Amino acid sequence: MRYLKLLSLMLSVITISGCSILQGEKLLAPESFGLTPVTLSIYVEAGADKATRIRLRESMEKAEGAIRMAYGGVASRPTVNACITEECYESFGGGRGSLAKVYGKHILLSPRALNWHFLAHEWSHAEMSTRLTFFAWKLMPQWFDEGVAVAISEAPEHSESHWQFLVATHVPRPTREELQTLKSLKQWLDAIHKYEKWGQVLIIGI
Numbered sequence: 671m672r673y674l675k676l677l678s679l680m681l682s683v684i685t686i687s688g689c690s691i692l693q694g695e696k697l698l699a700p701e702s703f704g705l706t707p708v709t710l711s712i713y714v715e716a717g718a719d720k721a722t723r724i725r726l727r728e729s730m731e732k733a734e735g736a737i738r739m740a741y742g743g744v745a746s747r748p749t750v751n752a753c754i755t756e757e758c759y760e761s762f763g764g765g766r767g768s769l770a771k772v773y774g775k776h777i778l779l780s781p782r783a784l785n786w787h788f789l790a791h792e793w794s795h796a797e798m799s800t801r802l803t804f805f806a807w808k809l810m811p812q813w814f815d816e817g818v819a820v821a822i823s824e825a826p827e828h829s830e831s832h833w834q835f836l837v838a839t840h841v842p843r844p845t846r847e848e849l850q851t852l853k854s855l856k857q858w859l860d861a862i863h864k865y866e867k868w869g870q871v872l873i874i875g876i
């Protein structure tokens with residue numbers, strides 16, 4: 671069953687398409703590019719209402735709890751940058767086909783990913799890279815890094831029921847063997863591109 675979830679994530683991550691390196695230098699100075707602080711580690715696009723700010727704080731706390739539970743502690747302290755418009759997201763390097771991204775210790779959330787699931791997913795990537803040396807991180811298969819992130823995030827898009835939806839609707843999906851060949855980030859991203867067409871369908875289907 672765990673592998674079914676991993677296969678499910680392969681397609682679901684298409685909807686995230688995050689996890690890639692983005693041109694995120696602007697995230698080093700978010701206040702210079704239209705974001706305002708919510709806390710010392712959370713920034714949101716100017717104009718966000720109070721409810722959104724509260725939700726981000728709550729999502730941060732829940733995501734941190736999920737990271738602590740899974741890893742036994744929290745070694746990374748990422749900065750979260752949340753956009754409430756697509757224009758903001760794109761200005762930081764996000765694309766229409768993605769939901770969230772991480773650039774080192776800087777997480778970028780699209781308006782469609784303002785919840786703890788995607789925050790925890792990207793935080794897991796940051797946590798993993800913090801705990802490993804660069805060479806160890808490079809040796810780690812990308813599918814494994816994604817699998818850990820998906821398991822921690824508990825996103826509905828990666829659930830067993832979603833997998834069953836993929837099966838029932840005959841959405842093309844990678845085999846277990848293909849999934850295990852996706853060891854580098856490039857291989858992972860190439861596979862996402864390969865299945866992207868159906869991934870877009872999934873966004874509607876979810």
Ligand SMILES: [Zn+2]
Pocket residue numbers: 683688689791792795816819
């Ligand atoms: Zn990921």
